[in-house]
Amino acid sequence: MSFALPNLAYDDAALEPYIDGTTMNIHRTKHHNTYINNLNGALQSADGAGMKGSSLEAICRNVQSAPSSVMTVLRNNGGGHFNHTMFWTLMAPVGSASSAPSGALKQAIDSTFGGVDAMKEQFNKAAAGRFGSGWAWLCAGDGGKLFITSTPNQDNPLMAGVAEQPGLPILGLDVWEHAYYLKYQNRRPEYIAAWWNVVNWDTVAKYYDDASNGKAPTMNVPLQ
Structure with a gap:
């Protein structure tokens, strides 16, 4: 099994005028997807196989224990996948979620x-x-x-x-x-x-x- 690009809970343009739809689309389908592809590639390699099947959280927590040949790739791309997956969930169209902490x-x-x-x-x-x-x-x-x-x-x-x-x-x-x-x-x-x-x-x-x-x-x- 490989990691896949998560779907958004809202349309690309739903955060306008604060975050524009073009940026959202490019950010997710190009930048985020590249991190996923690179992460999957590293996990398929011989040196990265020890982390294959690990959760995304586990990859981030244990990246320092990865072989040096793949450590930087896993750090950059495992982090990129985790950070962006979280980032999309932290936003919502105005009026669709609580507007302040409680x-x-x-x-x-x-x-x-x-x-x-x-x-x-x-x-x-x-x-x-x-x-x-x-x-x-x-x-x-x-x-x-x-x-x-x-x-x-x-x-x-x-x-x-x-x-x-x-x-x-x-x-x-x-x-x-x-x-x-x-x-x-x-x-x-x-x-x-x-x-x-x-x-x-x-x-x-x-x-x-x-x-x-x-x-x-x-x-x-x-x-x-």
């Missing part, structure tokens, strides 16, 4: 950051300040304590020994230029600000519940 998630944000606006401000700084390509993350660490971090390239907080601060991601933003350049050109902060309008807080709350139980995000990762 319940236990909001309590955790308030306790850690002093409020949602303060959390967003810190997250925005992490996203805008990531040099080059990468991601910004809201995560749960030891004891479920929330923290914000960023990672380069397609690394993610599940990657022990790779991520600067490992943890369980509950919200992530892609700040590679291919995620925003067609609409926002070099105006990354404008893209970051616009993205909050389509964050699916229902899904973030679900991932926070997962993290509270010591689990990485429970996602549908299709196989073919």
Whole structure:
């Protein structure tokens, strides 16, 4: 069995005007699909066979134990597949999901950051300040304590020994230029600000519940 491209729960253009349909289509069917193809190829190789059949989460968690000949390929493309699979679930058309955190998630944000606006401000700084390509993350660490971090390239907080601060991601933003350049050109902060309008807080709350139980995000990762 090989990994396959997940379907979106919404149309490519459903996040407009904040995320344009052309970018969504290219981002998913070209960039994300390339990570999947490269990951599958590495797992089919002799050196990658030891991880064949592993879950996407397990590949990310254990990438440092892979043979050196395939470690970088698995790190870049396993991370790329995990990060994007999660990213699509973290967005929803305006009005189709909760527009703000509530319940236990909001309590955790308030306790850690002093409020949602303060959390967003810190997250925005992490996203805008990531040099080059990468991601910004809201995560749960030891004891479920929330923290914000960023990672380069397609690394993610599940990657022990790779991520600067490992943890369980509950919200992530892609700040590679291919995620925003067609609409926002070099105006990354404008893209970051616009993205909050389509964050699916229902899904973030679900991932926070997962993290509270010591689990990485429970996602549908299709196989073919």
